[in-house]
Each structure stands twice: as structure tokens, then as C-alpha cells.
Amino acid sequence: MTKLAIMSDLHIDLNQFGDFEKDSLLETLQETGISHLHLAGDISNHHQDISLPFIQELEKSLKVTYNLGNHDMLDLTDKEIDQLDFQVYSIGKRQLLAFHGWYDYSFSQEPTDKVLRRKKTFWFDRRLNRQASDPEITDKVFLKLEEQLKRLDTNRLILAMHFVPHQDFTMTHPKFSPFNAFLGSQRFHQLFVKYGVKDVVFGHEHRSYGRVTLDGVHYHSHPLGYIREWDLTIDFVSNHPELNPSGTWNLSKRYNLVRKKPAYQAYKKEQFKNELIKSMTLFDC
Numbered sequence: 396m397t398k399l400a401i402m403s404d405l406h407i408d409l410n411q412f413g414d415f416e417k418d419s420l421l422e423t424l425q426e427t428g429i430s431h432l433h434l435a436g437d438i439s440n441h442h443q444d445i446s447l448p449f450i451q452e453l454e455k456s457l458k459v460t461y462n463l464g465n466h467d468m469l470d471l472t473d474k475e476i477d478q479l480d481f482q483v484y485s486i487g488k489r490q491l492l493a494f495h496g497w498y499d500y501s502f503s504q505e506p507t508d509k510v511l512r513r514k515k516t517f518w519f520d521r522r523l524n525r526q527a528s529d530p531e532i533t534d535k536v537f538l539k540l541e542e543q544l545k546r547l548d549t550n551r552l553i554l555a556m557h558f559v560p561h562q563d564f565t566m567t568h569p570k571f572s573p574f575n576a577f578l579g580s581q582r583f584h585q586l587f588v589k590y591g592v593k594d595v596v597f598g599h600e601h602r603s604y605g606r607v608t609l610d611g612v613h614y615h616s617h618p619l620g621y622i623r624e625w626d627l628t629i630d631f632v633s634n635h636p637e638l639n640p641s642g643t644w645n646l647s648k649r650y651n652l653v654r655k656k657p658a659y660q661a662y663k664k665e666q667f668k669n670e671l672i673k674s675m676t677l678f679d680c
Contacts, residue, residue, distance in 0.1 A: 396487060396679055396680065397430050397431055397486050397487035397679075397680045398427070398428050398429050398430055398431070398677065398678070398679055398680070399429070399430075399431045399432075399433065399486055399489075399491070399553070399677070399678040399679075399680050400424060400427065400429040400431070400432050400433070400675045400676070400677055401432075401433045401434075401435055401553075401555050401596045401615070401675070401676045401678075402432065402433075402434055402435065402617075402619060402671075402674055402675055402676075403434065403435035403436055403437060403464070403557065403596070403597070403598025403599070403617075403618045403619070403674075404436070404437040404464070404598045404599070404601055404618035404619050404620050405434065405437070405438055405439075405619050406437055406438075406439065406440075406466065406619070406620070406621060407438060407439050407445065407446070407449055408439040408440055408441065408445050409439075409440070409621060409622075410619075410621065410622050411622075412449070415664065415667075416667065417449070417452065417453075419667050419668055419671065420453075420671055421453065421456055422668070423668045423671045423672060424456075424457060425456070425457075427672070427675070427677070429457060429675075429677075430457055430458060431457065431458040431459075431460070431484075431486055431680075432453065432457055432458070432459050432460075433459075433460045433461065433462075433484075433491060433493060433555055434450070434459070434460075434461040434462075435461070435462055435464075435493070435555045435556065435557055435596055435597065435598050436461075436462055436463055436464025436465075436466075436467060436495065436556075436557030436598055436599065437464035437465070437466045437467060437557065437598065437599070437618075438450070438461060438464075438466075438467055439466065439467065440466050440467075440469050441469065441470055442463070442467050442468075442469075442470055442471055443470060444470075446461075446467060460482065460484055460491070460493060461493070462479070462480070462482070462493040462494055462495050462555060462556065462557060463476060463479055463480070463495045463557065464495070464557035464558075464598065464599060465519060465520050465523065465557070465599075466519065468495075468523050468525075469522060469523060472524065473524075473525060473526050473527075476495070479495075480494050480495050480536075480539070481493075481494045481539055481540075481543055482494075483543070483547070486553075486680040487679075487680030488551060488680060489551045489552070489553055489678070489680040490547060490548070490551060490552050490553070491552075491553045491554075491555060492543055492544075492547060492552055492553070492554045492555070493554075493555045493556075494536065494539070494540060494543075494554075494555075494556055495536070495556065495557055495558070496536060496556040496557050496558035496560070496579060496580075496583065496597075497529065497532045497533045497536050497558060497579075497580070498529055498533060498558055498559075498576065498577050498578055498579050498580055499529060499530040499533035499534075499580045499582070500529065500530065500576040500577075501580050501581055501582070502559070502562055502565045502575040502576060502578050502579065502580070502581070503573070503575050503576035505573065505576065510576045513573060513574070513576070514576075514577065517574075518574070518577055520577065529577075533580055533582070537580075537582055537583070537586065540583070540586060541586055541590075544586065544589075544590040544592065545590070549590050549591045549592050549593065550591070550593070552592060552593070552594070553594045553596070553678055553680075554587070554592055554594065554595045554596070555595075555596045555597075556583070556595065556596070556597050557597065557598055557599050558578065558579035558580070558583075558597065558599050559578040559579030559597060559599055559600055560579055560580070560581075560583035560584045560587065560595060560597055560614070561579075561581060561583075561584040561609055561614065562581050563607070563609060564578075564597075564600060564602075564604060564607075564614070564616065565578055565600075566578075566600070566602075578599060578600060579597075579599070584609065584610070584612065587612045588610045588611065588612060591611070592612055593611070593612065593613055594612075594613050594615065594678070595612055595613070595614050595615070596614075596615045596616070596676045597614065597615075597616055598616065598618035599618070600616075600618070601618050601620035601621065601624055602616070602618070602620075603616060603617050603618065603673070603674075604616040605617070615676040617673060617674045617675060617676055618674065619670070619671070619674040622650065622654075623646040623647050623649065623650035624646055625670050626670060626673065627662065627663060627666040627667070627669070627670050628646075628649070628650055628653070628659075628663075629646070629649070630666075631653060631658075631659055631662050631663075632649045632650075632652065632653055635653070635658075638652055638653055638656070639652055
């Protein structure tokens with residue numbers, strides 16, 4: 396039996412993955428009996444220079460596949476992005492369909508011109524060189540996805556994507572909810588229901604939802620996210636209130652207060668494997 400792990404949002408450049416982090420990841424995969432690792436997007440900001448060497452290093456020990464997230468697309472053309480999209484892998488008795496996904500602003504109630512102004516001012520994807528509008532890209536992805544689902548046996552299918560496929564996974568805090576426009580599209584869920592897809596793994600939002608079943612679709616979300624968001628960082632600051640005299644809950648500020656502390660570095664090394672395990676969705680195939 397093949398054991399599959401799916402992870403997303405490693406951000407190995409921003410999280411400064413060095414030898415310790417890479418070795419810990421490999422050791423964790425080996426200790427968990429994983430023989431196939433799939434990375435569901437946002438591996439790094441530089442696909443050719445950072446992500447591919449990282450993947451090639453992992454491939455010395457196990458099978459590694461991936462799909463792209465928005466951060467991975469920074470240095471790529473639309474043609475290169477399309478060439479890496481919609482891959483199908485046979486894994487034991489199951490199949491894995493991996494595709495990137497995208498967003499069409501349908502998770503937002505704001506007018507399009509306001510959404511576009513926010514994107515051009517704040518959102519990472521303003522740096523990408525996409526040649527079509529976001530709704531047009533999503534339409535294209537949606538059509539390709541339906542073509543794939545028509546010909547695949549969805550009873551034994553695992554689907555990995557990067558973007559958010561259901562409105563229940565959008566942000567509710569008023570500070571962050573305007574950015575729901577760039578998370579994904581409800582149309583993906585509608586298509587999964589139509590074709591009886593059972594298991595979907597996604598990331599992008601950096602919030603772990605665990606396993607949630609909606610209309611018969613089992614959604615799995617355990618993104619690793621940025622180091623400031625890791626449970627080990629939050630727990631360390633919470634357990635050392637003397638290091639956070641203002642009591643701030645701003646994650647960046649909390650991380651910056653402790654990141655250079657030897658005690659935090661030691662705690663990170665001690666807890667890092669647990670953080671990785673919590674960020675894996677596992678399947679026996």
C-alpha cells in the first residue's frame with residue numbers, strides 16, 4: 396500500500412528552510428511511512444531557482460509531485476503555468492488529480508473596480524504577469540477541470556488544488572474579509588458535487604480547517620503557512636508573556652519579539668516535526 400502525504404504553503408524561502416528544516420521534513424516523511432509527497436502550491440516565490448532544487452533534493456528519497464500556487468507563478472509565463480497544470484497520477488488503487496485553481500472575485504460583495512484597486516495596491520498577485528483577467532482565467536480552469544472530471548473515476552479520486560473551493564472557508568474578520576475576492580471560487584465546489592468528488596485538499600488561506608464535509612465532499616486543509624503563524628511560535632510566545640510585555644496578538648510583532656531568542660530557536664527545533672505532521676493530509680492508497 397502506498398502512503399500519500401499532501402502539504403501546502405511551505406514558503407521555503409520566506410520560512411528560511413535550511414538543512415535542518417529539509418532534513419527534518421525528510422525524516423518526518425520517512426518516520427510516517429510516506430512514499431509519495433504532493434505539494435499543493437506556494438512552495439516558494441521562485442520556482443526555477445528555489446522550488447525545483449528543493450524538490451529534486453527530496454526526490455532522492457521519495458516520489459514528489461506538485462501543483463502551483465500564486466507565489467510559485469511569480470517568475471513564470473502563462474504557457475509555463477499551463478504546462479504544469481492538470482496532472483494525473485496513479486497512486487496505488489487511487490488517482491491524484493492536481494491542478495492550480497484560481498479566483499473570480501465571487502467570494503466578495505464589492506464592485507469589481509474596488510477589488511482591482513485593492514489587488515493593484517496590496518495583493519501579491521499584482522506582481523504576476525498573467526495575460527487574462529482573473530475571471531477569464533478561472534473560466535478556463537473550470538472548463539479544463541470539468542473535462543478531467545468527466546473522464547476520471549471520481550470514486551477513487553483525490554484532488555489537490557491550491558485555491559479555496561468553498562465560501563465556508565473564507566475570512567470573516569472585517570480587516571481581512573475584503574481579500575476574500577482573491578481566495579478562490581464557489582464554482583469549484585459546485586463542480587465537485589456534480590461529479591461526486593469525495594476528497595479535496597487545498598491551501599492558500601494559511602488557516603487549518605482539518606477535515607470538513609460539505610455536500611458529500613471531504614475537504615482537507617492543513618497549510619503550513621508562515622513561521623509567524625505556526626502553532627509552535629504562537630505557543631512559545633503565549634508561554635513566555637514576559638517576552639511580550641504589550642500583550643500584542645499581531646503575529647508578525649509576536650514573532651519578531653522572539654525569533655532571535657536562543658530559547659525560541661531551541662523550542663523550534665524541538666517542535667518542528669510536530670508542526671510538519673500537523674500540516675500533512677495523509678491517504679492510504
